[in-house]
Amino acid sequence: MEAILIILALAVVVWVVSAPLRNPESTDLAPAGDRASLEVAKEAKYREIRDAEIDWRTGKLSDEDYREQDRRLRAEAVEILRELDRLAS
């Protein structure tokens, strides 16, 4: 009984693990572009914009400081979007 279970486990493991090697469609590792890291940077920038707004609304930033920070953060976000557009084109 135990021998049958061991053979069965071995067969399942070999079949599962070797499947990608038997499939010729998936043998090329796509080069990792900068897109993924730009997407992460974009999300982080949006979060930063939102945090600055919360900081302003909870009194940690004056109107003037908030305007300055918000302008700068949005300009940085625009740069990231342009980079993403450039990669897409």
Place this chain on the structure above:
Amino acid sequence: MPVFGRACLIIALALTVYGIGAAVYGARAGNRGYTESARRAMYATAGLVTVAFAVLEVAFLRSDFSFVTVATHSSTTTPFFYKAAAAWSSQEGSLLLWAFLLCMWSSVVLTITRGRLRDVTPYATAVLLGFAAFFIGLLVFSTSPFDTVAGGAPAEGTGLNPLLRHPSMMTHPIALYSGYTLAAVPFAFAIGALIARRVDAEWIAATRRFALASWLALGIGLLLGARWSYVELGWGGYWAWDPVENAALLPWLTATALIHSVQIQEKRGMLKVWNVSLTLATGTLAIVGTFLVRSGVLDSIHAFVEQGNTIAWAFTGLIAICAAGSIGLVVSRRAMLASEHRIESLLSREAFFLGNNLVFIAMTFVVFWGTFFPLISEALTGTKHALGPPWFGKYIVPLSILLAVLSGIGPLLSWRRATAVNARRNFLVPVGIALAALAVSLGLGAGRRPAAELMFVACGFLLGCVGQEFWRGTRARRAMSGERLPVALISMVRRNRRRYGGYLVHAGIALLFAGLAASSAFQHIVTPTLTVGQSASVGGYNIHYDRATANISTRAGSLEKINLGGDLTVRKDGKLVTRLHTERGYYPTDDSSLGMISRYFEGEQTSEVGLKAGTRQDVWTVITPDTDPLRPVISKGDKVFAAARNLPPSMGAALLGTAIRGIVDRYQHHPPPAQFRFIVSPLVTWIWLGAIVILFGGLTALWPPPGGATRRVRAGYLSRVARESTAPTAPTAPTAS
């Protein structure tokens, strides 16, 4: 089934070795087929280890004493609940649990990151499989859970160590091991990012939740361990700076630092070396923690392993590889780990987060030095010298006070630069609350302990900061949405779970620190020896020894333990406060060198604490009965049973039962004086309440934000930023309402 269990582990070990090779080859050759195959090798390893773990669990639940580990760590009299937990009370079972949890978390992260981080993930997969190979290798070659008893299964097992028969045993090891194994995930991705030279924030974003989950699980494990120590170990404390306790505290401290500093990299592209170093340190310290628990190299009240076992050398090798490899990689990639920005102002959130990080690292260094000092002193002088709680307290107490203050200041400042005017306005309320805490604590007499007094003030300040943040955030949300106050509070937290979850954790830390300060600085302890009818005073309470108790606990028709205890009445100013019962349990031993009666009094002993817990004070009692007056009777019984060893088993068992019952009755009716330990500690409950708040805050921060809300926010900012990219005019600040 032991052969099948062992075979599963051998196949799993082969798979991990294959997976490491496939992952590295796939990454180097740019062949996705191999990297995908390596990922599946991890899934298959997880499946096989799960089956092996299930085989062991079934053996414990069925009391299959043909397994050596079941025979030596369980018995038919072990309650069902503890039979399931007994699997990880053994060396081999706990290593199997480690491997099981590691494979599970690894499979989860590899599923989440599928199709992402394609150049980092293969190396991370190889590292995770490397850890799995190490632990499965130990189980295959060094300490197998599937060894069988030579010459057939015994009729009865040794039983679970009585000290481990506590509900925490079911969850405490799982929580700690989850914390350790979850820490391996960010560690592996950090190594992958360094090897692949992709050190941006993407790997951090992918594994941040695992770091947070590791921190949370370690915290839960530490809390459960402290609670177990308080109610089970019979010394009345919750933390002893024991090596095994410190083992879990070390990665928790670095993980806490990481959770804070990682925000600075995400927002400002700064502290890349710092963050990757903290990630690698946390992962390495998690292995150090496992090493301390399982190797027995340091004496510990929590270590339930044989001293000087052989796996210590294997762990030392793994730790050396982790540490040397981490340092080598960070040094070789230092150029690309340069910060994108600098700290603009010391009056900014990132500057205070960095300060808080430095405090955490100082604490880590203190705990590390104090924990390993016995080994260091032995290496230098040939004698082990341990550093006790006063040494730790000398450094940890001031650092904790500083930490509480910094934890309050940081969130009240904005990122990049805060103005002095805004800062002054934001600190008015918290400073006022701190002053109120000062006045109240001075009024209660806390002034005679300056460190505790300072801690109360710092905790008041921290609670004031958190309270103000919640109030202002809720008010702003109500002004924007028109929602009612409670609804505005909930929707504010839902939309900013990471921020407000973190604030809740800070509030919990304040409660916990206040509890620690009060209970350690203002504790009253007496250890009187009382006969029935006598009383003792402690901390303003009068505790009266009403009567002695003695009884026998049986399970599955066998004697489980003998309980000798006492009933107590607690009064304050003549008024009844509570009645408590405390007892000591004597578990039988199978040591054949002892007499038949002695075996029931010379085995493992546990204490059942009599505890009256309250929000202001805990009254904690424990008894240590004096069994010396029973010795002559026990010795006489031993001789009688030695002479009557040829009695039929059923008759022998009946006579033995009668003899033990007689001794127990004798104790109850003619009780000798008993030694007690009475402790009155203020605010201990605050520690547990604080821990619950921390847990709730941690879960809030960990929980994913609602998908709809995230999409709405993202869409809003996208259109807003897009508008900016076409309209050159400067944006105007929204109108404050």
